[in-house]
Amino acid sequence: MDTLRQQLLETAIELEKSNLSSLGPGKGSLSARRENGMILITPSGKTFSKLTPDELVELDRNGQKTDQSLLNPSLDLIFHKAIYDARPDINAVIHTHSPYATAWACVNQPIQPMIVALVLMVGGEVPVASFAFPRSPELGEKVASALGLKNAVLMENHGVIAVGKNLSKAMGCASTVENVARIQAISASIGVVRSLKPEVAEQAVKMESNYQ
Numbered sequence: 227m228d229t230l231r232q233q234l235l236e237t238a239i240e241l242e243k244s245n246l247s248s249l250g251p252g253k254g255s256l257s258a259r260r261e262n263g264m265i266l267i268t269p270s271g272k273t274f275s276k277l278t279p280d281e282l283v284e285l286d287r288n289g290q291k292t293d294q295s296l297l298n299p300s301l302d303l304i305f306h307k308a309i310y311d312a313r314p315d316i317n318a319v320i321h322t323h324s325p326y327a328t329a330w331a332c333v334n335q336p337i338q339p340m341i342v343a344l345v346l347m348v349g350g351e352v353p354v355a356s357f358a359f360p361r362s363p364e365l366g367e368k369v370a371s372a373l374g375l376k377n378a379v380l381m382e383n384h385g386v387i388a389v390g391k392n393l394s395k396a397m398g399c400a401s402t403v404e405n406v407a408r409i410q411a412i413s414a415s416i417g418v419v420r421s422l423k424p425e426v427a428e429q430a431v432k433m434e435s436n437y438q
């Protein structure tokens with residue numbers, strides 16, 4: 227049995243059923259990279275819960291389908307691949323339109339590092355990659371560059387990308403980003419959003435790395 231195919235499909239279905247899915251079934255995209263560099267990605271325009279593991283699309287290092295009989299890959303492949311090319315340390319990419327984080331992307335404001343959990347998960351604030359048209363090479367470049375060494379990035383007037391060493395970490399990151407985006411929205415409505423002091427955030431990261 228192909229465990230990674232199974233895991234990718236299970237994560238896609240989990241996403242589709244969660245509060246991270248705001249535009250309906252099959253929206254967003256998920257991928258995972260194998261040890262040999264091959265990429266598995268959700269297909270274009272299909273409801274995740276109706277897919278079988280063998281309908282996930284396998285691509286070589288150049289982003290080409292390994293079997294022409296397969297469904298077409300998600301049109302988001304352009305930024306999934308740009309992120310894998312820029313980040314050898316990660317093996318999973320999840321793109322959602324989760325409502326609170328997407329709302330911050332639509333007002334072009336980063337999610338601030340005001341909660342320790344976000345700092346540990348993402349590596350600081352969640353930046354915004356400036357708008358580029360879907361499928362354009364600029365989209366991949368802007369997203370990979372704004373992401374840098376962080377584990378999440380907002381796409382201006384579009385949505386969210388979370389990455390991780392594996393699918394479970396990327397999903398946890400997508401969920402934390404949405405929860406903190408919601409807290410930031412509530413904070414902004416009742417007062418001023420205040421980030422953690424940089425030295426406190428640094429100390430939190432240090433303590434976490436000592437603990438592991």
Ligand SMILES: [Zn+2]
Binds near residue numbers: 254321384
């Ligand atoms: Zn999207």
